[in-house]
Amino acid sequence: MNSEGVLTKMQTEIGTPIQYYLVFENEFLNINQLLNKKVSISFIGYQCLNCKLEKKIFRQGFCYDCFYKIPQAADWIMRPELSTAHLDKEDRDLDYEKKVQLQPHIVYLANSGNVKVGVTRKTQVPTRWIDQGAHEALEVVEVPNRFLAGITEVALKEHVSDKTNWRTMLKNEIKNESLVEWKEKLKSFIPEEAMEYYIDSNKETHIEFPVIQYPSTPKSLNIVKSQEYQGVLKGIKGQYLIFEDNTVFNVRSNEGIRVRITVN
Structure with a gap:
């Protein structure tokens, strides 16, 4: 074939x-x-x-x-805290930026060998976690735009990793961590602007890979x-x-x- x-x-x-x-x-x-x-x-x-x-x-x-030209590759894609559409401010293409940035975003914790914090559009749950090789994930906040998600991630990554170790993930060296406990531990570091969007539910998503x-x-x-x-x-x-x-x-x-x- x-x-x-x-x-x-x-x-x-x-x-x-x-x-x-x-x-x-x-x-x-x-x-x-x-x-x-x-x-x-x-x-x-x-x-x-x-x-x-x-x-x-x-x-x-x-x-x-x-x-270096298209909005799909702008810096705010990798660094959500650089989003400006909520201020009506264009980076490369305001229409595109409004469409992507001004929609619900999730800040989450995932375990793919180590616990990490991340950001994804709500429509990308659980795809984002699958793509990272996470065997479990837990939502922390659901905010109305990408900027709020970005500043929340920046605040939390002072206390937990924002990177996946690809070798650890692929070797399936899983550390037994409680995402619920991590979420509780990190709660006090969530920026004030995002705190009203905190998710009380501790429903974890578990993923099995082939x-x-x-x-x-x-x-x-x-x-x-x-x-x-x-x-x-x-x-x-x-x-x-x-x-x-x-x-x-x-x-x-x-x-x-x-x-x-x-x-x-």
Whole structure:
């Protein structure tokens, strides 16, 4: 079986375990069905997710020019506290910024090997947690815009990590932590402006990933450098494909790369 297309982050569907899909221009693959099969990935070229031109990818699936021009790659995407749409202030495209920033956002705690704080649009729950490889998550506040979520995250990350350790996450080295206790501990550090949006409920979300074998020493695959790779697929976690020989492939960080996938 051969499939060819431009990589974008894997789409997911809630289930026990999570179902993963690679969606190409004219077809899609259910990656769960490839477990225990020999999978080949071949590099074909680049295609910017914005301009669609065959230009080298700079970051986030975009070429250099698009990355510094389009609103989808502005600084406030990675740093929500820089959002200004609530002030009617444009960064790159006010219409787009209003659409994305002026909607309910969740500040949450997640455990993907270590407890971390993060921000996501409410519409991205629980997708965001799945993409991070978190096996459990708990909502802390639900605020009406991205700026409030951003300043809350900034305040809380003084006391808890805001990063996922990808190696720990992939090795499934789970620290037994109580997210409810962490939430209680962090409550007093929530900024005053966000406190009225505190979520009293302590309902946790638990996530199960389709993994047969975790890597003992994950080695990241650079498909541009190696051009081709073949291995037996043993799991999918976060946005990573996990292979029998400890090789792991981060689909999301390879967005905008055109590949051929062959299944034997």
